[in-house]
Amino acid sequence: MSQRIRIATTSLAGCFGCHMSFLDIDERLIELSEKIEFDRTPLTDIKTLGHCDIGLIEGGMGNTENYELLREFREKCDILVSMGACAINGGIPAMRNSFTLKECLETAYVEGVGVTDPQIPGDPEIPLLLNKIHPLHEVVKIDYFLPGCPPPAEMFWTFLDQLLNGQPIEFTYSQIHYD
Amino acid sequence: MNLKAATRLGGRIGHFSIDGVRLPFREGQTIMAAAMEAGVYIPHLCYNPEFTPHGSCRLCVVRSNGRHLAACTTPAAEGLEVESYTDELQEQRRELLQMLFVEGNHVCPACEKSGACQLQAVAYYCGMLAPELTYFYPQRTVDASHPDIAIDYNRCILCELCVRASREADGKNVFSIAGRGIHAHLQINSSTGKLKDSDLEVTDKAAHVCPTGAILPRNLGYNIPMGKRPYDQKPISLVGDVADHEESS
Ligand code: SF4
Ligand code: SF4
Ligand code: FES
Numbered sequence: 001m002s003q004r005i006r007i008a009t010t011s012l013a014g015c016f017g018c019h020m021s022f023l024d025i026d027e028r029l030i031e032l033s034e035k036i037e038f039d040r041t042p043l044t045d046i047k048t049l050g051h052c053d054i055g056l057i058e059g060g061m062g063n064t065e066n067y068e069l070l071r072e073f074r075e076k077c078d079i080l081v082s083m084g085a086c087a088i089n090g091g092i093p094a095m096r097n098s099f100t101l102k103e104c105l106e107t108a109y110v111e112g113v114g115v116t117d118p119q120i121p122g123d124p125e126i127p128l129l130l131n132k133i134h135p136l137h138e139v140v141k142i143d144y145f146l147p148g149c150p151p152p153a154e155m156f157w158t159f160l161d162q163l164l165n166g167q168p169i170e171f172t173y174s175q176i177h178y179d
Numbered sequence: 180m181n182l183k184a185a186t187r188l189g190g191r192i193g194h195f196s197i198d199g200v201r202l203p204f205r206e207g208q209t210i211m212a213a214a215m216e217a218g219v220y221i222p223h224l225c226y227n228p229e230f231t232p233h234g235s236c237r238l239c240v241v242r243s244n245g246r247h248l249a250a251c252t253t254p255a256a257e258g259l260e261v262e263s264y265t266d267e268l269q270e271q272r273r274e275l276l277q278m279l280f281v282e283g284n285h286v287c288p289a290c291e292k293s294g295a296c297q298l299q300a301v302a303y304y305c306g307m308l309a310p311e312l313t314y315f316y317p318q319r320t321v322d323a324s325h326p327d328i329a330i331d332y333n334r335c336i337l338c339e340l341c342v343r344a345s346r347e348a349d350g351k352n353v354f355s356i357a358g359r360g361i362h363a364h365l366q367i368n369s370s371t372g373k374l375k376d377s378d379l380e381v382t383d384k385a386a387h388v389c390p391t392g393a394i395l396p397r398n399l400g401y402n403i404p405m406g407k408r409p410y411d412q413k414p415i416s417l418v419g420d421v422a423d424h425e426e427s428s
Binding site: 082085088089090092095097132134137138142146147149171173176 | 290
């Protein structure tokens with residue numbers, strides 16, 4: 001059993017869409033499950049990250065907790081993969097980079113429609129937002145990039161299949177898109 | 180023989196080759212113009228056969244006699260042997276594309292031009308998976324003052340096609356590039372700097388030549404389903420430039 005490739009996944013400033021697209025490989029998940037096993041991922045209940053062969057990360061880096069987790073993934077995963085537009089360039093959430101953080105927080109928590117008791121949340125339990133959303137490769141070394149919002153299921157399949165078989169990673173034209 | 184055919188044949192002065200394929204060229208033709216006419220694709224963004232070559236995007240750079248040359252500004256010559264689709268040049272193009280992507284805010288998932296964008300299509304053709312550089316995240320304001328056309332300056336790649344089209348085809352001179360270095364930016368030649376106070380009309384050539392989603396005719400966004408947009412199924416080398424498809428979208 002320990003021969004199986006260990007994979008961890010996580011979502012930082014992501015929407016979980018990349019995970020859903022990964023699951024879109026459908027029944028091929030069964031075939032895959034004979035070759036891989038999951039460590040910490042939103043699909044398992046494992047709370048602490050162990051040493052893994054592959055780490056798949058969706059979402060950009062938007063707050064201090066994202067930063068900590070990203071560093072930990074880099075430390076513990078031999079191969080780290082940026083999956084999806086958000087991990088690659090911040091994606092749609094990075095549109096907030098056009099505004100100051102103060103403007104964003106005030107719009108949501110002070111001036112927001114239907115807001116009662118307007119105040120910007122400040123409990124220390126809540127991770128602080130960074131001034132800007134950042135792509136993952138600005139913080140740690142990334143080994144592979146899977147573009148798309150989300151990357152198509154076929155891209156996940158091609159990537160894992162070729163990687164597990166030790167082949168060079170090559171995508172077809174229709175598998176590569178940024179939207 | 181009619182006059183048109185005569186000039187075409189008469190003007191043909193020799194042959195050169197791209198990646199080993201022999202192509203004819205006419206008097207005064209650049210490598211790019213001759214290649215395009217023969218249906219051989221060389222990646223390009225700032226080149227549009229209707230306007231004076233510009234030489235700013237550098238994507239068309241090819242190799243000949245150990246030198247790198249911009250195909251859009253270098254004249255074809257008898258016996259010239261040109262390399263274009265090599266690993267080295269494609270790698271260089273991917274690097275240039277990465278620079279263009281990190282310099283602006285190319286949020287393709289939220290961009291109306293996605294799937295019909297020449298910048299994106301060339302990046303697909305060159306196999307760029309991700310811009311692995313540090314992002315600039317510019318904060319330029321969007322100009323939505325004009326009733327028919329909007330400009331998102333954060334997607335402008337300074338190809339000057341709108342500048343050339345407005346000047347050469349529309350005779351209006353609506354656009355210019357101002358500033359230096361990384362501060363270079365597109366500027367509207369109107370008293371307020373706003374599009375609404377310029378002479379630009381949606382029927383102008385300049386409103387339809389932008390290879391990215393910077394200049395957009397309004398109220399047309401997302402009107403083509405995914406899968407049916409120009410570059411969804413086939414690469415730009417087969418589909419052609421975005422300006423040729425603009426009218427239909
Ligand atoms: S202009 Fe093109 S490359 Fe830029 S965001 Fe829009 S679709 Fe993407
Ligand atoms: S607005 Fe479009 S056409 Fe004009 S310079 Fe920028 S990218 Fe080129
Ligand atoms: S097409 Fe030649 S430099 Fe842009």
